[in-house]
Amino acid sequence: MPVAPASAPAAPEVSSAPPPAKPAALSGPQKAMRKLGLVRDMDLVLHLPLRWEDATRLVRLVDARVGEVVQFEATVTACEVVNRGRRQLVATVEDGGARCELRFFHFYPTTRRALEVGARVRVRGELRHGLFGLTVMHPTLSVAGSPLPSSLTPVYPTVAGLPQTYLRRAIAQALQRADLSETIPPEFLDQNLLSPAWNGRLALTFLHQPPPTECPQTLEDRQHPAWQRLKAEELLAQQLAQAQARRERARLRAPVLVSAPGPQALPERLLAALPFALTGAQNRVVAEVAADLARERPMHRLLQGDVGSGKTVVAALAAAVAIDAGWQCALMAPTELLAEQHFGKLVAWLAPLGVEVAWLTGSQKKAERTAALARIASGQAALVVGTHAVIQAQVQFARLGLAIIDEQHRFGVAQRLALRDKQAANGFEPHLLMMSATPIPRTLAMSYYADLDVSTLDELPPGRTPVLTRVLSNARRGEVVERIRGQLAQGRQVYWVCPLIEESEALDLRNATATHAELTAALPGVTVALLHSRMPAADKRAVMAAFASGEVGVLVSTTVIEVGVDVPNASLMVIEHAERFGLSQLHQLRGRVGRGAAASACVLLYEAPEGGRLGETARERLRAMVETHDGFEIARRDLAIRGPGEFLGARQSGTPLLRFADLTADAALLEWARRVAPQLLERHPDLAARHVARWLGGKSDFLKA
Template sequence: MAAGAHAVTEPTARAAALSGPQKALRKLGLLRPIDLALHLPLRYEDQTRITPLAQAQPGQTLQLEGTVRSAEVRSGGRRQLQVLLDDGSGCCTLLFFHFSGAQHKALAPGTRIRARGELRHGLFGPTLLHPQWQRAEGELPRSLTPVYPASAGLPQAYLRRAIASALERADLSETVPPQAWADCPGLAGGGLRAALLGLHQPPPEVALASLEDRSHPAWQRLKAEELLAQQLAQWQARQLRAARCAPEMAPLAGGLHAQLLARLPFALTAAQRRVGAEIDADLQRRTPMHRLLQGDVGSGKTVVAALAAARAIDAGWQCALMAPTEILAEQHFGKLIDWLQPLLQVQGRHIAWLTGSQNKGQRTQALAGIHDGRAALVVGTHAVIGEQVQFARLGLALIDEQHRFGVAQRLALRSAREGVEPHLLMMSATPIPRTLAMSHYADLDISSLDELPPGRSPILTKLLSASRRDELLSRLRAQLAQGRQAYWVCPLIEDSEALDLRNAQSTALELAAALEGCAGPTGAPVQVGLLHARLPLAEKKEVMARFCAGQIGVLVSTTVVEVGVDVPNATLMVIEHAERFGLSQLHQLRGRVGRGQAASVCVLLYEPGENGRLGEAARARLRAMLETADGFEIARRDLEIRGPGEFLGARQSGAPMLRFADLEHDAHLLDWARAWAPRLLAEQPQAAQRHIERWLGAKSDFLKA
């Protein structure tokens, strides 16, 4: 381990007696000297110069030095401490509404102090409101004073001392060869230590704007180092996986794969055929497949997964498909039963269903089939990775909506048995933007279904103020009279004291009243159904079955219908409080309609804010929904609005997100890191490992800041 990673681990008794600031450092994850060295300022204060009051301008942030002439507590209206400071060129009032007796005593007349704040002109003339102040002792600082991200119980003065000490003790030796930096112009010279000192202790003449927008060469150096560490870790993961063993699944002429292709009631798209060939090639290698299949809503990921499962079964292996919700798992199960079960029955095998809601008898039967290999394919929720589940020969793991699962859950499904690790195919209906694919997903091979099957109708998206609800109800009645169905999605299940939002329960009652007397083409009255996460599972299944069968005309729901619901007759999607939903969620919900040949509409109902306007982020999300239905473009804009954190879900559990680099603005640094990571691993593996440890962290403690 690098010297900078060493730290003393305190005994439990002593750790329990840590001071407040030490506990706060722990809470912020500042455990090692290098952690503190990489804890960079939010902003800076210029305490390097004194501005004479006579030369100051209103609104200017400045530092005065002078003598206290008076310090009085006044109680007229609001209790306040008024301090008159004379700097020789004029007098300024320092005004404190929150103060202690000790502070009043310390500001006694005759005391010479330095005070810093924004100059205002008030009732008492030139004024500093709640300025920072200290006794005028010693020389002025020679560099700007950093202001760090902190927490309760962690004073800036303590944090500054801790970081200054860490900068002296941390191992900041170079881990990247000079020729690599020569390929990346515009970075701070002098190495990592010089870059960090330039950011923690910048000279007063530095262009503050370049520090604040992170365009300064020292910032560029840190971003490049961070991106390189991430790429090194991703390449290292690839190398470790390449050393493991997976089953080789050679194609079988006339096998289940060929039979399934012949049985499908539709032709594959060119994108499905291309992606299928990529997966087939992976399955024939002894290296575990680690592939992400991404595709827009309705692009046909399930049939690609079914064909991959058929390849595995042909080669004598079992396959498992895990989905995050029972609704989504059941949708997959229904399709796979239709496509594969008749073919598997001929072989005396079947598709098993495994969820936490099964009774003991059903579960015992499913577990037995999985254990003895009669269950060729297992579909279910996280129950698939339960302790009692013992596969006979698991060769392929399929994970849908992979970002909803934690790292440990995914690892449990693909864990090696008898030295053989299953191939892994993850699926996502939220396309990964290019920069995220190059950075956080660089250890994955990515296949994209960028083509929708023919026959899908385009979806018209409309933005409607909630004040026009009556017009929308008229449109809904017309759709229902034609025999069509509709979704009505609400952000909450029931009334909330904290949030003034429409909820699913009250909306279902209101719609039922508003649609009383409304009949479908057969003359039967229109039914309104309610679906949300708190309903008992049996009731959820019943509601969904009735909606799929056309017995329910309007399904009022929360976002449980976001994925996995496929009802071609549903042609209207209404989203209440659309301004409250994320862009990816809005796009997923929109994808529940437009699944048949009839024209479909998605209505985004929004509530203007108190000033009659929406927030900037909400406007950006709704604008994107109106301007494009392309899931890849939606993903790109979502990344711009939200940043990468929510895209990644639990993928990066245990590893930090990028703290410094910005994938949108630092693409050139990412390209450089991607080019140099494999070279550095191959040519200087020890230096590469030190670089990874420095940036991605060890679990040692640093308690003596």
């Protein structure tokens, strides 16, 4: 099977070393390749085609079929630059009595020289019917009579400044240089899933240069045995990296956090003081977390639960264990509003028990912040709650034993590592509890989160009322306003969520400011408040306090209220331009209502494109919201619709660890990889290390946080 034509000009050497300190010194295609992350030979080898073109055969122009991409050779009979509405180069070619017009809207002097009258050219492009007969728009030109390729021509993902020809040469040479030796012993191959005829080298060479007998469409659907082999290798690399991360963490040491036995222990006193009883799920998860905290190795646990399942009280009990053992706890949330909700609950629960809780955000006044930093450094503040401010360099803990991160998918790897690296006394690693109100589908828990222990709150506390969900066109906006009047007359409150703060030329969306003015005019005598992320923190707090106390009837907001806001008297949620929101985000917003005894509803207002219908993806999302309230089913559908990005957030810092495998379609391969990874790591650690380095390079670091 050919790898590179012998006459191919040499592509620049691609180093396997890390990128140089000053990539700006690079120019042209090299700089463009670095922009694509093509640094090592293996990066190039794993840069697989988007599609393939068959340039291995010629047809006679007289036999070519309109609507197909064809390749033929013909003689140029005319060529001129004309102005037919816009400047263009038009050439006429003939072959065996058939005539075709070639048309270029963008062209260079070399194009005109190649199309001199009398020249014989090879033309490739889609044959169409035009005003003057057969036409090919912007065809590919080459010299007639030159050798035809012996394999299908790959078309690669690229960026400006990186021509396909350059990329093809670089990849062909990388295939020759790269170490593609086998890393999976034969005994680990499942012949029901993977053909023994295909190893990694054969699969990669085949997909870069398929023989002309292969159908391009068959290759593009990624079901060929060569694709199966590569998807299996990719999933195995990910599972190996996860297992390695877990092993590395197991070698670290964390403080043993065990509270004193008896009714005077802080966790017991907190349980006795709570105005509600824990659910069975909460009791189970509290026990799982306590068992982790009592071990010498750092806890690395994800606490997932649907909207309103009671994650905060689990976090409070975990903090109580750490504090009772003589250590500090830090809780970090992605927004000041959410952090403040946590702070209010934790102070109400723990302050009466003698626990000092410190507050840290970027908007604090200097004197207040200085005092908080001093209490944290001295250990006087046993619990610290805040935003990203918690991980800043000047924050020094006396004895940090437990770090809790809420809505963990909103934080980047560096931010999570920074909190974990706030080293406790004597070099101990703090325990880490991550929380998410977006349940993780099983396939994601098996893959991207395989290095975590996962606890699930799968039971809602009593008292939550079902939320009726309706989907309405924006044309029925007036009916919604009437519904709001009815709710207000019953003493209830209403959320109205908008996607933007102010007008955007790029998106034709109503903004929160305009909606606030509209509802204020439509509801005389009702206090309509506005809340968005650009408001000063003090103003946000004042608006939320007024809404929570019942002074505000309607709160017009952006998605700043997505998580953490708890106002039981709010019974109606209106989400404007719901077609623009992600499914899990819609579910989070709906979870702001139904928190009291009153019947609650969520109205999803949508606006279809002018004269058209909503796209299929938007329709699927809105349909799912009507059909189910189960956060786990919502998460499963969201994964099917959007892929893993919604759940992962910044876990991979924008660099997906799976490029070829699909977690849903390739579930059987994922099961195989989960089964094989620990065995390969145990019995062939050198092969496992080579396999991870080949597929992930430095990206395996993204799994350590």
